[in-house]
Amino acid sequence: MSLRLYSFGLVLHAKLYLDVRFSGTDGGLLSESVRGITGLRRDPGQAVQQAQFEGKVLPDPSTWDQRVTRRLQWIPPWGDYSLEQLSPDGFTLKKRTKPGQSWIHIPGSTRAGGLAYVGGATNGGLAVALRDFWKRYPTSLEINDAASDTGKLTLWLYSPSAPPLVSVPSRAYLVHKQRLTTLQDLRPYHDGLGQKGNYTAQLDALEITYEDWEEGFDTPYGVARSNEIFIYGFDSTPSQERLALLSENSNSPPVLKATPSYIRDSKAIGTYWNVPETSGPSITIEKHLDFLLDFYIKQVEQKRWYGFWDHGDFMHTYDTIRHQWRYDIGGYAWDNSELSPDIFFWLQFLRTGSERVYRFAEAQARHGSEVDMYHLGKWKGLGTRHGILHWSKFCCTLLCCVISLFLGVTEHCEGLLMSAYNR
Numbered sequence: 164m165s166l167r168l169y170s171f172g173l174v175l176h177a178k179l180y181l182d183v184r185f186s187g188t189d190g191g192l193l194s195e196s197v198r199g200i201t202g203l204r205r206d207p208g209q210a211v212q213q214a215q216f217e218g219k220v221l222p223d224p225s226t227w228d229q230r231v232t233r234r235l236q237w238i239p240p241w242g243d244y245s246l247e248q249l250s251p252d253g254f255t256l257k258k259r260t261k262p263g264q265s266w267i268h269i270p271g272s273t274r275a276g277g278l279a280y281v282g283g284a285t286n287g288g289l290a291v292a293l294r295d296f297w298k299r300y301p302t303s304l305e306i307n308d309a310a311s312d313t314g315k316l317t318l319w320l321y322s323p324s325a326p327p328l329v330s331v332p333s334r335a336y337l338v339h340k341q342r343l344t345t346l347q348d349l350r351p352y353h354d355g356l357g358q359k360g361n362y363t364a365q366l367d368a369l370e371i372t373y374e375d376w377e378e379g380f381d382t383p384y385g386v387a388r389s390n391e392i393f394i395y396g397f398d399s400t401p402s403q404e405r406l407a408l409l410s411e412n413s414n415s416p417p418v419l420k421a422t423p424s425y426i427r428d429s430k431a432i433g434t435y436w437n438v439p440e441t442s443g444p445s446i447t448i449e450k451h452l453d454f455l456l457d458f459y460i461k462q463v464e465q466k467r468w469y470g471f472w473d474h475g476d477f478m479h480t481y482d483t484i485r486h487q488w489r490y491d492i493g494g495y496a497w498d499n500s501e502l503s504p505d506i507f508f509w510l511q512f513l514r515t516g517s518e519r520v521y522r523f524a525e526a527q528a529r530h531g532s533e534v535d536m537y538h539l540g541k542w543k544g545l546g547t548r549h550g551i552l553h554w555s556k557f558c559c560t561l562l563c564c565v566i567s568l569f570l571g572v573t574e575h576c577e578g579l580l581m582s583a584y585n586r
Contacts, residue, residue, distance in 0.1 A: 475530025
C-alpha cells in the first residue's frame with residue numbers, strides 16, 4: 164500500500180526574517196524564527212524582539228544594541244522542525260539545526276490544528292493544512308532546510324514515525340515474528356477457526372458471533388482514504404490571528420446551505436419529511452432523536468473512535484455486562500453503515516440544519532464510501548460488512564448501492580460526452 168506525502172519547495176533568504184509557525188490546540192501557535200533574537204544574553208531592543216516574534220520587518224540593525232548585531236553569526240539557525248500527532252491525545256514537537264545534529268524537543272500539547280507555515284516578512288511564505296489532522300492520526304508536518312536558501316514544507320497523511328501499514332508481511336518479518344508488534348497490522352485477526360471450505364461450520368459460527376466469515380473475504384485490498392489539503396500563499400508572514408483562523412477554517416470549511424423550511428417548502432427532496440415540531444405529541448420523539456445523536460457524538464470522543472482508518476465510524480452494539488462496546492465480537496464491532504445510520508444522520512441534518520449533525524454525518528459518509536467500500540480488485544464496487552475489522556466481508560450496503568449508482572451515472576455521462584465529441 165502506498166501513501167502520498169505532499170512536499171512543497173520554497174525560496175528563502177535572510178534568516179532573521181524567516182518565521183516558522185505550527186498550529187496547536189484551541190487556536191494556539193508555535194511562533195519561532197529560524198534565527199531567534201529573543202531571550203539572548205544581550206537585548207537587541209524590545210521593538211526588535213517584538214517585530215521578529217510577530218513576523219514583521221525588523222528595524223534597521225544600526226538601531227539595535229550593537230553587542231547583539233556584531234554577534235549574530237553565533238546564534239544557531241534552526242533549519243528543521245517536526246510536529247507528529249501519533250495519538251488523538253498528544254502531539255510532539257522538535258527541531259534541530261541541520262541533519263546529523265541532535266533534535267531538541269519543544270513542549271507539545273494535545274491536539275494539533277494541522278497547519279504549518281514557513282516564510283518571512285520580506286519574501287512571503289507558504290502554509291499547508293490538513294483537515295481533521297489529529298482525528299486522522301498518525302499524521303505529521305515537517306519543515307526542512309529552512310536555514311538554507313531553499314526550504315521544504317512536507318505534510319504526511321500517514322506519519323513515517325508510525326508503524327508501517329502491512330497486510331502481507333515480508334519474509335523478513337515472518338522470520339522475526341516479534342517484529343510484527345511494530346507494525347500496524349492489516350491482516351485478518353483469526354485464521355478461520357476451522358471454517359475454511361466448510362460452509363456448514365461458517366453458518367454455525369454465524370449463529371454465535373454474527374460474523375459470517377469466509378476465506379479470503381477479510382482483505383483490505385481495495386479500500387481507500389481521501390484527504391482535504393489546504394495551501395495558502397502569502398506576500399509576507401501573516402499574523403498569528405490570521406493563521407489561527409485559517410487553521411480553524413481548514414478543519415471546519417464553510418458550507419453553504421438553505422434553511423430546512425425552505426428545502427421543505429420547495430419539495431425538491433420530496434414531501435415525506437418535515438422540520439421538527441416544538442409542540443404536540445411528536446415532541447417526545449424529537450427528544451429521543453436528539454438524545455440518540457448526542458449520545459453517538461459523545462461516544463466518539465469518549466471512546467476515542469479516531470484514527471487513519473477509524474475516523475467516521477462507530478461501534479454496532481453494546482455489551483451491557485462488560486459495559487463496553489462489542490469491539491471484539493464478530494459482526495457487532497465496527498458498524499460499517501449497518502442498518503443505514505447515514506440515512507438517520509443526513510435526514511436529521513436536513514430537518515434541523517445543525518452544523519454539529521452535518522459534521523458527524525459527513526465523517527460517517529466519507530468513512531463508509533472510502534474505507535468500507537472496495538475501489539480495486541475483485542470486490543470493486545461492493546461494501547464491507549460490519550465486523551471487528553473494517554474489511555471483514557464484502558456486502559452490498561445501501562450506501563454502497565448509492566455510490567455504485569453515482570459511479571454508473573458518471574460513467575454513462577462520460578460515455579455520452581465522448582460520443583458527442585467524436586461526432
